[in-house]
Amino acid sequence: MALQTWLAFLVACWVISLSPGAGAIASMSSGLQYGFRRGYWNALGLQIGLALQIAIVAAGVGAILATSALAFSLIKWFGVVYLVYLAVKQWKALPSDMADNAAERPIGRPLTLVLRGFLVNFSNPKAIVFMLAVLPQFIDPHAPLVEQYLVMGVTMITVDLIVMAGYTGLAARVLRLLRTPRQQRVMNRSFAALFVGAAALLATVRRAPV
Numbered sequence: 001m002a003l004q005t006w007l008a009f010l011v012a013c014w015v016i017s018l019s020p021g022a023g024a025i026a027s028m029s030s031g032l033q034y035g036f037r038r039g040y041w042n043a044l045g046l047q048i049g050l051a052l053q054i055a056i057v058a059a060g061v062g063a064i065l066a067t068s069a070l071a072f073s074l075i076k077w078f079g080v081v082y083l084v085y086l087a088v089k090q091w092k093a094l095p096s097d098m099a100d101n102a103a104e105r106p107i108g109r110p111l112t113l114v115l116r117g118f119l120v121n122f123s124n125p126k127a128i129v130f131m132l133a134v135l136p137q138f139i140d141p142h143a144p145l146v147e148q149y150l151v152m153g154v155t156m157i158t159v160d161l162i163v164m165a166g167y168t169g170l171a172a173r174v175l176r177l178l179r180t181p182r183q184q185r186v187m188n189r190s191f192a193a194l195f196v197g198a199a200a201l202l203a204t205v206r207r208a209p210v
Contacts, residue, residue, distance in 0.1 A: 024164070025195060027043055046121045049117065049120070058145070075123060079124050084195070087199065091189055135152060
């Protein structure tokens with residue numbers, strides 16, 4: 001891949017990653033609830049989902065998902081249901097009294113957080129269709145394709161890890177300011193509303209006509 005092409009792709013990656021979406025909401029929610037060190041496991045799960053989406057597009061399966069109404073709908077509605085499920089969990093999350101600095105934060109299981117992040121990213125068919133439309137624009141058909149997809153995959157994942165670290169860390173710092181159960185309850189319900197909003201937006205996604 002030519003340096004100029006890669007730099008253009010790098011800029012596109014930053015724009016895509018910084019755009020608020022379900023992944024950003026999930027990262028902030030995890031940082032808020034578990035702190036940065038534990039909550040960042042969610043970001044690792046997001047990247048596994050992203051890597052699998054890139055592999056699907058590279059393998060050509062993404063074209064099938066983009067043109068199959070049934071496959072598109074199944075993935076989309078699974079994503080909607082899962083985001084609503086996360087909203088319910090966030091709404092019901094029990095606050096703790098952080099007025100005492102010695103109070104402990106809830107401890108999330110790393111594998112559970114990784115799976116949560118993976119499902120948030122992978123259950124978004126719009127991302128697959130989007131990458132199917134965007135990635136080929138940076139591909140040189142006369143050069144080895146596998147190497148080019150690997151370069152783009154590593155670039156996207158690296159940028160997204162940095163951005164999600166920012167979202168997770170920002171929310172983790174906010175957590176230190178939430179000292180009372182009432183404040184935490186308001187924040188939990190605010191994130192629950194954001195998850196519902198993301199689910200509603202995903203539900204409106206339609207497969208492009210072929």
